[in-house]
Amino acid sequence: MDFFDKTKTTCVYRSMKCPRCLNEDSAYFYHGSKGWYCRKCISFGRAMLEESTAPVALEPIAQQSEEYTLQYPLTRKQKEISEACLTNITQTDVLLKCVCGAGKTEMVVASIAAFLQAQKKVCFAIARRQVVLEVKERLQQYFTHANVIAVCQGYTAIVDGDLIVCTTHQLYRYHQAFDLLILDEPDAFPFRGNAILHGIAKTSCKGHIIYLTATPDAALTARMEEGTLQCLTLNQRPHAKPIPVPAIFVGPKGILLVKLLVWLEDHGEHPRMVFVPTIALAKRLHVFLSLFESCAVCTSKTTNRDAVIASFRKKRHGIIVATTVLERGVTIPRADICVYQADHGIFDEAGLIQMAGRAGRSFEDPYGDVLFLCQERSALCEQCRRNLQEANASCGV
């Protein structure tokens, strides 16, 4: 206990570490009336440094929870990855680097089942709330006997079940609780680059972590080279059709609008998603497009986002104008994608690949159309196109 100097209000010791967010920056520690605490993760409640935080004890897993049925059987390649993942996860962290729509969720189902059978707690953590609800539904369909629960904003009354699906923000509830943590899209906002959330994710898991992404960031790539992360790659979708490669169109603003209208007209038989860089532009474009055809808008400011997406899903050929909130995890069958002002600074390569990956995800219609509309030639867009072409070439389709 004399490790801490009670007379000082700023910490002078280098070896202090927040038990929850793993922060070691001494400027964030403060000595209050109850002792030292970490101010970096204070928005999740006060984490005292001197008190040891007990691991959260969760309920035992119900019998037969591990039984699952997939909607489609896994393809040969998916099966290989799924088995490799299961054998590796007991020893090391695993990264599934698979193109969008390759069925990442389905490939970890075997690992989840194995852990559930061994009475070990599994968590599926996702950066975005929208995707949590969607993945929860999917996992519930696979694990019919298990009690799958979603924990995110608006759904926090029940926090314990056989299989927990939650946002990365909610992981603070489960200190050292999980034997297996599956982090879906760790390169997505707000998880990407957020040291607090990374720390909380690490401390919530006492076993190993599976990362699922199509676009691993620099930190994951570095760990791969270091050898602490086993990378499994799959560049093919289950229907073995090539991933739609975006067409890039460069022109002045007025021409882009005309091109957009023509494109929307041409793809009138499919649901169409138009991605835009900013909320303000989403609103303006929504008003403009409403003159021609009824369309929906979805941004982070939309209050009834769930309802908007549900109604868009029901329509066979609707239009939705969206910001990057919908760039990941959302599966709309048969959708065609247009990114308006794809050269805008707000989009990064990972985001562009993810948005392009929304197209052609269903078995009935594996071909989709992707169009990038730019005002200037953009290296990022071309890099994105090259990446997708390489991925297609690498599996010979």
Place this chain on the structure above:
Amino acid sequence: MRCVMCGKEFGEGSLRDILFGEDPLCESCRSQWLHQPLRYCLNGVPGESSYRYNEAFSSCLIQYKECGDEALKDVFLFETRRQLARRYRGWTLCLMPSSTRKQEQRGFSHLREMFAGMGLEILEPFEKTEDIVQKQLSYVQRQQMKAMIRWKEGVILPEKILLCDDVITTGATLKGALQCINLQEHRVRIYTVAADTQGKRAKKGAEWA
């Protein structure tokens, strides 16, 4: 030194931060607070507040009260404490009670820490008869709160009393405290750091505004 809210290093942002860097908040965080002094009258007792209760103020107050972040104690009165200390020289600050459960959880009295920087005498002469957290209550429920505040027996009140609280919303807590005081015997004023003039509950009960 860093800003206590956004964690940005001082001197990075503006000239004000470099020259007048004692404010625990940096300029961009401070500028989100709405400094609009407001005078009001509650049951005939004059009161005043310095800020409007907006999103920036609310998030700061939540971090301080609910998350127990003591480092924020000087943020609230930093701009006004000298002026207030002059204006109320000779007065005694009487703090509003908070729920015992919350207080134990926090481990410190949030109002005492907040007003300690003014250098005036501080008393906590009231207590809640029932352990109720007001946050979730509606306007009507809050009005019944009045009966739930009582004077701690044995605490002698001085002649000049300044009732202090963080935010005035419907005024229910302060009205409750006023009922415990004999207004003929004491000179009473009210000071709240912020006034909630926009919220749903406030609109309904803005008789003090």
